[in-house]
Amino acid sequence: xxRSELADxxxxxxxxLGNKYIEEVVKIILDYMSSTLSQGKRIEIRGFGSFSLxxxxxxxxxxxxxxxxxxxxxxHVPHFKPGKELKQSVNDAVAMAT
Amino acid sequence: MTAxxxxxxxxxxxxxxxxxxxxxxxxxxxxxDTLSDALIQGNNVKLSGFGNFIxxxxxxxxxxxxxxxxxxxxxxxxxxxxxxxxxxxxxxxxLAKNNTP
Numbered sequence: 001x002x003r004s005e006l007a008d009x010x011x012x013x014x015x016x017l018g019n020k021y022i023e024e025v026v027k028i029i030l031d032y033m034s035s036t037l038s039q040g041k042r043i044e045i046r047g048f049g050s051f052s053l054x055x056x057x058x059x060x061x062x063x064x065x066x067x068x069x070x071x072x073x074x075x076h077v078p079h080f081k082p083g084k085e086l087k088q089s090v091n092d093a094v095a096m097a098t
Numbered sequence: 099m100t101a102x103x104x105x106x107x108x109x110x111x112x113x114x115x116x117x118x119x120x121x122x123x124x125x126x127x128x129x130x131d132t133l134s135d136a137l138i139q140g141n142n143v144k145l146s147g148f149g150n151f152i153x154x155x156x157x158x159x160x161x162x163x164x165x166x167x168x169x170x171x172x173x174x175x176x177x178x179x180x181x182x183x184x185x186x187x188x189x190x191x192x193l194a195k196n197n198t199p
Binding site for chain 1: 100107128138176189
């Protein structure tokens with residue numbers, strides 16, 4: 001499912017608001033989440049999960065193509081931890097199917 | 099460091115002046131509910147500019163109860179993983195450059 005398909009599904013629940021409007025809402029939500037993370041803050045959504053940053057220590061890396069070695073500075077990478085409810089429902093869906 | 103919650107996202111939506119205040123709470127809830135439902139139904143969700151939520155099937159593997167040391171088999175399961183997109187990764191990396199520990 002893509003971003004616009006997600007917006008369409010939400011729009012179906014709010015027929016009075018229109019697709020364009022919902023797409024803008026989805027954009028604002030995602031932009032806000034991105035900027036929150038890039039400020040180094042955590043996001044916690046009950047039942048869904050939490051987004052945080054994981055630190056990567058500086059390391060020496062090399063370009064696999066040229067073999068050139070260079071120093072890579074420390075990094076932060078976004079990380080998502082699914083919440084209890086989401087974890088369970090995603091797995092239950094499979095358990096029920098089998 | 100305080101975590102941002104759903105209420106903060108609702109507030110951000112309010113401040114955008116784009117959305118009716120009454121609607122924003124319902125819309126944020128609908129956003130996460132719809133996203134969850136898609137994953138529960140077994141669909142991967144790709145949000146361009148943000149990242150991809152990918153489902154992975156894990157097969158059974160041996161495990162151990164850390165408390166009792168008893169060996170158990172961890173049942174096969176489906177889990178949600180998240181891979182940040184290029185844009186989000188770039189934005190976050192900028193942070194590391196600005197405040198090196």
